[in-house]
Amino acid sequence: MSEGDRLSELAKRRGFFNQTAAAYGGVAGFYTYGPQGAALKDNIEAAWRDRYVTREGHMEIDAPTVLPEPVFEASGHVETFTDMLVECVECGESHRADHLVEDHPESTVEDAEALPNEEVGELIADHDIDCPACGTPLAEEPVEDFNLMFETNIGPGSSSPGYLRPETAQGIFVDFPQWAEYARNQLPFGVAQIGKAYRNEISPRKSIIRVREFSQAELEHFVDPDDEPPLERVEDVEIPLYSVAQQQGEGSVKEMTVREAVDEGVVDSPWLAYYLGISKEWYERIGVDMDRFRYRQHLAGELSHYASECWDAESELGGDWVELTGFATRGTYDLDKHAEYTGEDFSVFQQYDEPVTVERPTVDPEMSYLGPEFGNAAADIVAELEALAERDPDAFDAEAVTVELDGETYEIPTEKTGFAVEEVTESGEHVTPHIIEPSFGVGRLIYTALAHSYREDEIDGDQRTRLALPPEVAPTTVGVFPLMDKDGLGERARKLASELRAAGLEVTYDDSGAIGRRYRRQDEVGTPFCVTVDYDTLEAETVTVRERDSTDQVRVPIAELPATLSGLRDGDITFDDI
RNA sequence: GCGCGGAUGGUCUAGUGGUAGGACAUGAGCUUCCCAAGCUCAUAGCCCGGGUUCAAUUCCCGGUCCGCGCACCA
Structure with missing residues (x-):
């Protein structure tokens, strides 16, 4: 296996x-x-x-798992989180359209996924590509996107589509x-x-x-x-x-x-x-x-x-x-896209340590001149002058300023532009933050923790399976057993189990079968410690604590048990310290 | 989605055209003073649909699911 x-x-x-x-x-x-x-x-x-x-x-x-469609239009998921499929009318099979094109012997296209669907459809027609399953020509079939997001509707009807989020x-x-x-x-x-x-x-x-x-x-x-x-x-x-x-x-x-x-x-x-x-x-x-x-x-x-x-x-x-x-x-x-699609501000105003004074070229055009002179073009000329002032303030040193608009050249006397260099005090600026993203797959962490802690070894000639999970993450921290379920050992052990639970420990109680079998059961689910109540417990209020990986045992007074086990779980002490 | 292989108690498996056997596990009891011991008893299974057949878990077809390879993995 x-x-x-x-x-x-x-x-x-x-x-x-x-x-x-x-x-x-x-x-x-x-x-x-x-x-x-x-x-x-x-x-x-x-x-x-x-x-x-x-x-x-x-x-x-903690955000919802369902979000409305526009969110994913902005994020690009509606557009790009897709595979290109073409369906054969004859047999109903769906095929990756981009791969059909790439795999075709006469094709020189290597990255068909980057092409628009229509173009891939044309390539299928040009190369006379047939359905790989039944041989029917696919030239007439549309190339459609299969989106990997689960789609749903928010509320009745289909007017408000939404998607289950493909990432949190x-x-x-x-x-x-x-x-x-x-x-x-x-x-x-x-x-x-x-x-x-x-x-x-x-x-x-x-x-x-x-x-x-x-x-x-x-x-x-x-x-x-x-x-x-x-x-x-x-x-x-x-x-x-x-x-x-x-x-x-x-x-x-x-x-x-x-x-x-x-x-x-x-x-x-x-x-x-x-x-x-x-x-x-x-x-x-x-x-x-x-x-x-x-x-x-x-x-x-x-x-x-x-x-x-x-x-x-x-x-x-x-x-x-x-x-x-x-x-x-x-x-x-992401912030740029959501800002663009919503018109909201997705930036942060960052204040400088000290305000800075900068010289800023500005224009204040004389509209009573520009209007009559240039008519409909006046407004666009103003916009161009504003851009020019920022881009190339030196252009305003001359007697007249030249701007080009839709191929036409306009000359404006500099004195009519209201050009000036103002001193502006800026206390900070709007910054769109950069995003650093660590994104963990929890299931894969779980699987890896299990796979990497899986051990098969031998105890006194008998094979055993154990999970050497760190005590912090082990599902159960401690198994509590009576050595045998008689002579009051069971009652004492059950009482101990509930005391340990009250102390905040994850506890399993087990009194079935032989003691060794119970140890093996806990080994197999990675329980790091087992506590056994025996006849000495009834006399001296002590129990044995057994460590999973070494199978070593030490006697510990019950009074110290909650603190000892919590310490072992949290990594404050090791088994050797006891 | 394509190709190949597979599906029998909780788990791992044997086997069969006439409805199934084992091992482990589990439960009850006996036994047992610290590492899967032993004994008795018990619970529990042929993936789904269709076809062939007097009869299908078995043969055929389709589906679902699983594994492997290809592809995919923003």
């Missing part, structure tokens, strides 16, 4: 995740997290929130003016969101790695282009970089510190470097194996339309590299 098969089997059997609605035949690309999986997901999201929101001082919001980010961008106001217009600030996103994938694959509904944890960090990240906090962190140069050259990953990566220009944006640094430590914290991890830079052709630089955090799963996180510089693209 492959790694993926073993993991899927364990996931289903132990309640991490399973295919949704299997009783109805299942539906591709949808998975349900069971009790263990939901708990693991909660813990990973909490660790993310702790690192990327709380400790960075960012804010977290747009929910942050559309209300940017609100967040800027909340941040008292002080850049930089970050807005984070953990939530569901939806993509109607043509072909969902590989368990929960590619699904149609998934959780994202996204941070949109809005920065002034002049802002610098606090690089010193992570400058010594070693990060495995697989740059474009390395991908096209030796093909090997290069370890370097965050500082080196910036100084040597391997990572262009210091902000991205900063997030690569803190994220490497975070991945380790939730159980990603650093020997199966790398940061890979996007090649030029991979970059999305809005990004100038992008690095993916990738984990190795069953021999494949899978994207966990995209770290992208989105520039001002």
Whole structure:
């Protein structure tokens, strides 16, 4: 069995995740997290929130999953988040129109997706391309877009179309003016969101790695282009970089510190470097194996339309590299687009440290002259004069100013333009923030944490399966067992379990079968610690605490147990400290 | 979406034109003083639809889902 098969089997059997609605035949690309999986997901999201929101001082919001169509017209998703399809009338098969054209032997087109649909349709006709399935000519068939967004209607009727968001980010961008106001217009600030996103994938694959509904944890960090990240906090962190140069050259990953990566220009944006640094430590914290991890830079052709630089955090799963996180510089693209489509202000007024006085050339044309002289053209001439004053104030040194409009040349006496150079005091400027975006796929983090912590080893000659999950993210922190369910041990153990729950610990109680079987059960779901109530407990109020990975045991007084276990979970102490 | 392969209790599987057997797991009980022991009993299964047939879990067709390769992955 492959790694993926073993993991899927364990996931289903132990309640991490399973295919949704299997009783109805299942539906591709949808998975349900069971009790263990939901708990693991909660813990990973909490660790993310702790690192990327709380400790960075960012804010977290929660936007709707449905947004009206105009939002995605602005973001470009309606237009570009599509595949080109052509449908055969004869057999009903749909084909990728751009690929039919590219694959045709006589075709010289290499990137048909970049062409308009009509043009691709013409190419299909020109080359007499037939349906690959049944051979019917496709020349007459229209080339249509298949949009990967799920479409819906807001309210009754179809007058108000909407889409399920394909990324949580747009929910942050559309209300940017609100967040800027909340941040008292002080850049930089970050807005984070953990939530569901939806993509109607043509072909969902590989368990929960590619699904149609998934959780994202996204941070949109809005920065002034002049802002610098606090690089010193992570400058010594070693990060495995697989740059474009390395991908096209030796093909090997290069370890370097965050500082080196910036100084040597391997990572262009210091902000991205900063997030690569803190994220490497975070991945380790939730159980990603650093020997199966790398940061890979996007090649030029991979970059999305809005990004100038992008690095993916990738984990190795069953021999494949899978994207966990995209770290992208989105520039001002999204805010510009939403500003353009709404007419609202998506910028921030940045006050200078000190007001600056600048000389600004202005014009104040004498309309009583221009009007009669130039008639209909007068208004356009004024606009041109204003532009000229800003562009080339020296032009006003002469006796007359010449402007060209629609091929006509007009000469205006300089004295009629009201040209002057004014001293203006500016206290700041409007800045459209640049966006630094780390975008995490939660399901892939969960899958990686499981795959990378999966172990098969031997205890006293017996094989066991365990998940070496970090205690912080393990679904259950402690299993509580009576050594046997008699002589009052069960009662004492049940009481202890509820005491530990009251102390805020995630506890499982189990009294079935032999003690070893119960340990193995907890090993298999990654429970890091098990507490056993035995006969000595009744005498001395102590229990044994058993550690998952080493199977070592120590005796601990019950009175100290809540603090000890909390400390172990939170990483304040290690098992050896007890 | 294309091609290839697959689908039998919760899991892993055997097998069959006459409705299915095992292992593990699970539950009850016995046993058991710290790592999947043993014994007894119990629960539980042929993906869906159509066709062929007296009879289909089995053969054929279609679908759904899963895996792999291709494509896709803003």
